[in-house]
Amino acid sequence: MxxxxxxxxxxxxTYGAHIEIYNRDYQESLTHDICMGSEVWQKVPVERQNSVRQHATNVGFFRNLExxxxxxxxxxxxxxxxxxxxxxxxxxxxxxxxxxxxxxxxxxxxxxxxxxxxxxxxxxxxxxxxxxxxxxxxxxxxxxxxxxxxxxxxxxxxxxxxxxxxxxxxxxx
Amino acid sequence: MxxxxxxxxxxxxTYGAHIEIYNRDYQESLTHDICMGSEVWQKVPVERQNSVRQHATNVGFFRNLExxxxxxxxxxxxxxxxxxxxxxxxxxxxxxxxxxxxxxxxxxxxxxxxxxxxxxxxxxxxxxxxxxxxxxxxxxxxxxxxxxxxxxxxxxxxxxxxxxxxxxxxxxx
CATH class of the missing domain: 3.40.50.1000 (HAD superfamily/HAD-like)
Structure with missing residues (x-):
């Protein structure tokens, strides 16, 4: 099989990493509960959405996932x-x-x-x-x-x- | 479909690159005809075979193929x-x-x-x-x-x- x-x-x-990086970059306290049912980038102010969507292009992003x-x-x-x-x-x-x-x-x-x-x-x-x-x-x-x-x-x-x-x-x- | x-x-x-790199490294003149029916590394002296087999691990090897x-x-x-x-x-x-x-x-x-x-x-x-x-x-x-x-x-x-x-x-x- x-x-x-x-x-x-x-x-x-990956999802947890998006939240963690966002909170660090913007000194926010986004949680999994707040994001439930959505992508992380959809739950941040519109002017910050591109920044969250770019996380995956950062060197080290995938290497350091839990x-x-x-x-x-x-x-x-x-x-x-x-x-x-x-x-x-x-x-x-x-x-x-x-x-x-x-x-x-x-x-x-x-x-x-x-x-x-x-x-x-x-x-x-x-x-x-x-x-x-x-x-x-x-x-x-x-x-x-x-x-x-x-x-x-x-x-x-x-x-x-x-x-x-x-x-x-x-x-x- | x-x-x-x-x-x-x-x-x-890839095959041509192996021949080219081998000839450059050892100042030889191996050709496709000589290698026909074999892998390139099989057609070089035994003490050089590892070197040929390592070509693919060289930075730039795959990037520069024709x-x-x-x-x-x-x-x-x-x-x-x-x-x-x-x-x-x-x-x-x-x-x-x-x-x-x-x-x-x-x-x-x-x-x-x-x-x-x-x-x-x-x-x-x-x-x-x-x-x-x-x-x-x-x-x-x-x-x-x-x-x-x-x-x-x-x-x-x-x-x-x-x-x-x-x-x-x-x-x-």
């Missing part, structure tokens, strides 16, 4: 049971490519380079299961699609949902 | 008829990731980031046609497999072969 797992907001806490809780432990177990691939739509940010490779080396060394995919569209993936936080990636996938909860997608319907890695473990291990 | 195209030795002249003859023109036409994706097993060389992205920007700007795939194994690709110079990539592909001739694969059998981009044009356009 082939299992594809998205990186941002599934393995790596792993999502329990992702390391559960993915390590999943890698024993499934043919595990990491699939990230990273090509949008060319500077992120090396950072994502190094980040995986540090936090997920049990995923070899042969099982890492940096792509754009995900409808070219052939396999059995995809865990992703974006509906548009899941819609085009032919296998079982699991929507991983992120603050931005709490109001999305129509997909089998997993709220955290413990729930993934219960369903897939 | 989805068409996947490999980069090294299909779009980019496009294969007619690849730009034919791929531009193919991109109008097919859903064209570039699929390169680049994850082996993390430093190559940004170089490959920039190389595509320069030589193949009509392939948007959404249609670029840097991966390891290629059996996870779902689509109709794959053009690649490596038998092991073609073997696992479910669609039509085209072996693009490179000096190293001239003795490989068992796949529909295309010797150059003009032959690809004849078959697919």
């Amino acid at each position: 082939t299992l594809f797992v998205d990186m941002d907001e599934v393995m790596a806490d 792993p999502i809780a329990d992702s390391k432990e559960v993915l390590k177990e999943l890698s024993k049971k499934y043919e595990l691939f990491i699939a990230s739509a990273a090509m949008q940010f060319p500077n992120s490519l090396i950072e994502k490779s190094e980040w995986l080396d540090e936090h997920f060394p049990f995923v070899p380079w042969q099982n890492r995919i940096l792509c754009g569209h995900k409808h070219i993936l052939k396999g059995d299961i995809l865990i992703d936080d974006r509906s548009y990636n899941l819609e085009s996938f032919e296998g079982r699609s699991l929507l991983f909860t992120s603050p931005h997608n709490v109001n999305s319907n129509g997909f089998e949902r997993v709220n955290n890695w413990q729930e993934v473990a219960l369903k897939l291990l | 989805t068409l996947f195209v490999d980069m090294d030795e299909v779009m980019a002249d 496009p294969i003859a007619d690849s730009k023109e034919v791929l531009k036409e193919l991109s109008k008829k097919y859903e064209l994706f570039i699929a390169s097993a680049a994850m082996q060389f993390p430093n190559s990731l940004i170089e490959k992205s920039e190389w595509l920007d320069e030589h193949f700007p009509f392939v948007p980031w959404q249609n670029r795939i840097l991966c390891g194994h290629k059996h996870i690709l779902k689509g109709d046609i794959l053009i690649d110079d490596r038998s092991y990539n073609l073997e696992s592909f479910e669609g039509r497999s085209l072996l693009f001739t490179s000096p190293h694969n001239v003795n490989s059998n068992g796949f529909e072969r295309v010797n150059n981009w003009q032959e690809v044009a004849l078959k697919l356009l």
